[in-house]
Amino acid sequence: MLKIYNTLTRQKEPFIPMEEGIVKLYVCGMTTYSDAHIGHARTYVAFDIIRRYLEYKGYKVFYVQNITDIDDKIIKAANEAGMDALEYSAYYARRCLEDMNKLGIKPADLYPKASEHINDMIEMIEKLVEKKFAYVANGDVYFSVEKFRDYGRLSNQKMDEIKAGARIKPEEKKRKPEDFALWKAAKPGEPKWKSPWGYGRPGWHIECSVMSSKYLGMPFDVHGGGADLIFPHHENEIAQAEAAYGRRFVNYWLHSGMLKVEGEKMSKSLGNVILLREALKKWRSDTLRFFFASYHYRSPADFSEEALKNAENSLKRLRVAKEKLEEFAEEGKLNEKELDEVEREYLREIKTAKRKFEEAMDDDFNTPKALESLFDFVKETNKFLMEKEKPNRKLCNHALKEFMRMAHVLTLFQEEKAINxxxxxxxxxxxxxxxxxxxxxxxxxxxxxxxxxxxxxxxxxxxxxxxxxxxxxxxxxxxxxxxxxx
RNA sequence: GGGCGGGUCACCUAGAGGCAGGGUGGUGGACUGCAGAUCCACAUACGCGGGUUCAAAUCCCGCCCCGCCCUCCA
Structure with a gap:
């Protein structure tokens, strides 16, 4: 039985999808105004593993990851570069997906872009205005937070605490500091679309409420993202969607922990942002993936030279054993009756490792623990091959298949290594x-x-x-x- | 200030009342011309101070330290 930690309830819950055998998964994607960094990599590897394990369990997963291509930072960067904002973000979106591909992440089924869903967003905003959850102010539209009773539930904050931290920027026309923009009136030099409130562009949060519910329905099963998005982004997503449709938005909220670099937070001001493409020049993609898999997805991870070296060495141990099995493996049906006592014992160990792997993954995707079972498997394999000069080839094949199934969930050994x-x-x-x-x-x-x-x-x-x-x-x-x- | 998550061997990481698990690195042994890989063995750890309990890394209280969020960060 798979249990998942739900940020909404702050506890592990049995996972029951809406539709039997199908999981609808939405993960907040990138705002594409620069290349992807290793923090993005961490998050998307984490959700890639989650997706793969769900598939391993036999679920058909429909995975949607948005691309934010309308945003203040994009506009600013594009203007500085003297480029059209949408072209600028499209360029980086391409590069980011390319990098994720090189990292070995299985692509999502769909990458909807904000700019291609303006009408859907306008529709939802209209509904919110109609239902008085939102108000129009001079071409801007704001969500009135006080109207939504559940606000603060996901991030576990009380309204007055949220109010205490909220500010109104000079250019904003909102009534309450805690309100947030659904639609922003156009300013010179910005991309703009026609709306009932005049020309303008959507706020950030609305795109996710709209695109996730459009493609996955409501409620849908799993919504994920980096832990930094819990507040306000995901809180706002819930408010918008549930206020507009009057029903539950998402069943399970999952959040991945943040990535540090050499013990420090990664930030532009510290100048320690590591781009994924840079990391890929230094480390093999499977080393990076092993590194990410060696942390539980909710824990903060620390990207350090030493930890990566560690990952590299550890992965080698797994790889050597896998290659040894490959040498002996031969396709064919395993006949258990042909096995001798040593081989039977090995077969039992394979089953044990597999059981432990599944127990670990069923427990909120505990990948470090799951790796333990792979190392158990490797130890038993080495012992077995040491004892048997001519091991049963079908048995080796069986072992290899089982090993690879588990390894693939953890994103390992997907690609052949190339000879230089x-x-x-x-x-x-x-x-x-x-x-x-x-x-x-x-x-x-x-x-x-x-x-x-x-x-x-x-x-x-x-x-x-x-x-x-x-x-x-x-x-x-x-x-x-x-x-x-x- | 408020919310959340952490501090476990030299390093990385699980565990969350009952001998602290795995990996890397180290040491010794087997194997080897050597190296590598592998196997066997060994050593080293629960931030600090109280409390609850037959029993605490785990629960409670206080403190110290680290990270994330607190209006547009994955």
Whole structure:
């Protein structure tokens, strides 16, 4: 039974979707006025894993993630760059999705853009005005927070506390400080759309209420986002949608913890914002994903050189075991009757690991705990392969399949590692070998084998070192030498 | 000031009344020409001070420290 921590109730609740077997998931996407940073990466990996686990459990997941392409910051940045705001945000939206793709995130089913849903937003705002939850002031439209009784429930704040922190900016025409804009009258140099209140543009919060309910219905199952969005963004989303339609908006609210860098918060003023594309130059995407998976999604995570190095080493342990299984694995139906006692024991361990994995993930997507079961699995695999010179190939195949199913939920081992062709060819040249990188490696291993036989360890070690620098690790197993990409 | 989440070995991270789990790193052993990988073993941890309890990392109170939010941040 899957249990999920619901921000709305501040406790873990059994997960029951509206429609059996189907999960409707909405996650707040990016405001695209610059490249994605590793904080975005953290959030979207977290929800990618959540989505994958739901799919693992057999749910059909419909995943919607919006793109905010109308926003003060976009307009400001575009104006500074002398560009059209929508073109500017489209450019960054493309880059952000590209980066997420490189990170290895499974794309959402739909990426609706705010600018393409203006009419839907106007409709919802009209409804709110009609129902007196919103008021028009000089071309602006504001939501009247005091009209919505439940306001503050998600962020667990009392109204007077919210009021105490609220301000009215000079250009705003709202009646109460806690009110928020649904529609803003156009100013010179801003993108604008025609509305019943004159030309203008939507406020930020309305797009999510509109697009999520449009594509997922109301109520829908899961709404997620970074913890920084709980207030006011998600609080406002609830107010808008529930006031407009008079019924519940979302059943489960999920929030991912914030990412720090070297123990400090990541901020432009500290100058420690790390862009995802920069991080990807330094770390492999699967290292980054392992790193994110090694934290529970609700906890704050700390991006540090040491922690990433740690992740890299840890992941290698999993990978080596996986590759060992791959060597023996052979398609075919596993016949349990053919197994001997050692093999049966291994089969039992596989089942145990899988059970523990599911228990961990069922407990509010506890990925660090789920990783434990993968490491258990690896230990048992290593022991098993150590004991069996010729392990049952079907059993290895079965083990590999089970392992990969779990690993894939945690976003691991999705892509084949590429050989650094250029570097290998260069080494090949040195030894007078031509051809495909793989052939070069095989030949180098032959040369080295001969050298080792002659106890010419200088040559043998040189080849090993050079290959290692080119990303190929050799492992001597008696007579045999195996290689792997690192 | 208010709301929320934290402080667990050298490092990263689970656990939330009953011998503190996993990974990285370290040390020793097996294997090895060496290295790597692997296995076995070992060491090291619950921020501080009170309280409740047969029993507290876990519950309560106080304090210190860190992070997030408090009107447009994932």
């Amino acid at each position: 062709e250029k570097a290998i060819r260069k080494i090949g040249e040195k030894y007078g070998i031509k051809g495909e990188a793989k052939e070069i490696i095989e030949e180098l291993i032959e040369i080295r084998k001969k050298a080792r036989k002659e106890k010419n360890y200088k040559v043998a070690d040189a080849i090993r070192d050079e290959l290692k620098k080119a990303g190929i690790e050799l492992e001597d197993m008696g007579e045999e030498t195996k290689w792997r990409i690192i």
